[in-house]
Amino acid sequence: MWLLEEMGLDYEVRYYSIRDGSMRSAAFLALSPAGRVPVLEHHGAVWFESAAIVQLLCETYPEAGLMPALGSAERARCLEIFGYAETVGCLLENLNLNQVFLRPPAQPSPVVVKLLNARLRTSLAAMEARMEADYLLPSGFSAADVMFAYGFELARYYVDLAAYPRLMAYWARLRARPGYSRAKARDGVQDIYTQEFYPVSEGT
Structure with missing residues (x-):
């Protein structure tokens, strides 16, 4: 939306x-x-x-004007971010399965949860290191930001986002956009997560 x-x-x-x-x-x-x-x-x-x-x-x-021209270097970068966003989304989907949807007698695997959480943190750290401008593409706001931002927003349920100050500042810029505010107003009530944060168990 x-x-x-x-x-x-x-x-x-x-x-x-x-x-x-x-x-x-x-x-x-x-x-x-x-x-x-x-x-x-x-x-x-x-x-x-x-x-x-x-x-x-x-x-x-x-x-x-939300996607670079076909054949341009920025187009390649944009498509890379699309794929990267799907990678982050896959990690979140599996964390959701293990941390949110599995219930007794089925139990989440502590080893799997720890591995997924570590991979999510690594994925966010890589984007943190690449944040050199206000948005993910040098030319400015684009569809790449829309693709990546959804996963970053949900990552807060599993990762302490304070570890990524550049991405947090970037996220604040995105949330200030009128288009984002209008979409959130129409998005309905979040009904997946029942707590604000899902920590990795101390036993993992």
Whole structure:
């Protein structure tokens, strides 16, 4: 939704939740075969998977100027960040599975949780080291920021983000954008996390 707001496009929101089973319904799986959000229905076409949706929107509405030109060095960097954001997202998805959704008698693996947490911290540290400007691309705010920021926002449930001062300052700039504020207002209530932070067990 944030990208749609930045593009100034009108859209309708339908909410699905892992909690109420709607993401496992036949109707939703017909839109998203893996049962994941987001999904975008666009003039009769159905697009799923975050990176694909973001790239398709940028290519469909190039006048928004949120993705560098094809063949440019910044385009390559932008696509790299799309992939990197998916890497961070995969780590978060597995932490969610282990820390949030598994319940007794199924127990999360302490070793797996420790490994995932370490990999998430390493991934964020690498981006922290690369933050040399206000945004991820030298030319300014872009779809790359939208892709990466979602994972960074959710990382706060598993990692102390104070360890990444450059990324925290960057995150503050993103949250100050009107498009971000409008998207958050329409995003609905967060219903995944039941606590503010999920620490790694001392026994791991």
